[in-house]
Amino acid sequence: MAKIVCVLYQDPVDGYPTTYPRDGIPALDTYPDGQTLPTPHDIDFVPGALLGSVSGELGLRRYLEDAGHTLVVTDDKDGADSVFDRELADADIVISQPFWPAYLTAERIDRASNLKLAITAGIGSDHVDLQAAIEKGITVAEVTYCNSISVAEHVVMMILSLVRNYLPSYGWVTRGGWNIADCVERSYDVEGMTVGTVAAGRIGSAVLKRLKPFDMKLHYTDRHRLPESVEQELGLTFHPSAASMVPVCDVVTINAPLHPETEGLFDDALIGTMKRGAYLVNTARGKICDRDAVVRALESGQLAGYAGDVWFPQPAPQDHPWRTMPHHGMTPHISGSSLSAQARYAAGTREILECWFEDRPIRDEYLIVAGGRLAGAGAHSYSEGDATGGSEDAARYKS
16 A cells, blocks of 8 residues: 655635635536546546645545555645655655645655655646656656646736736725826736747647737747647747747746756846846746846846746745835746646546556656656656755745
């Protein structure tokens, strides 16, 4: 029997919900490219419930305990005295989320002698040292596509919020004001602007499709160029690199995975080549942007706004400068954890577990590392190497 350690984010401050604003979520059968949604044998949850927090347990406890396995669920993940560190020593499987990542560093992997499988309940497994997983023969899997559209919707919301100066305008209302001039002095239309995405995979392509009706000029860069038919359908302009694309853009959205080649990509030099007053939106990974370079660009006016859903480390320490920098629209990594998305990534996590315990192949599109190499979606999206270092700062959040 296996020991599974599941690291999930904390319950709401006023307690786990007993009711929800809506009675359910729309039923989907396939994703836009035809890939089917997760297909576990069964689920022990109601779609639309809060599954990603500790009390939700991804709906896994009954299934795992009925099969004789041990499930440990915690939100205490950072620091040498954390529950995660203590329970990891004899864990066979670790389940974590990008939103509240349990950083599986090389040091932690070395101490976890029984660890055979690391599952990301969501998309993006960069909180696992993929190089160490390759070297130790650990399988890494994630629920590919489960929340790609959720994130794409969040990107569009952030672009509109920044360009139309929505958040400061909302603030005037809540403070009892009617300060129209203050609201519109930084407000523009997106119509006619040039927007470029760094990476045009599932999320980046979905963003472009959703922005086309706004009559924006659409640009992209990606290591895998899109088919000519797609470029023509959406009116896309391809660039061989981010460096060649960002100087022509009014808005840049980052939708690339984090790996050694993208870590720190948006530094002072690259941001300095962008149009003065451009907007930068990052729902990919915090480490793709140099933290202090973003702050400097907002303070100088090189960037007119920065909206992000991702930080490093996560959770961000209370004194993280992105909390207080000017003209930002930060959220605490919620774009891919809507109640709709949770139903999909919980079901996908169970599907992966069922395959593992029944000795059936895990879907190729779910695999990141297998058999001592990058595999499946991982071979398409990642590069070998480590991008998880420095996560010790997350422990500061607790103090």
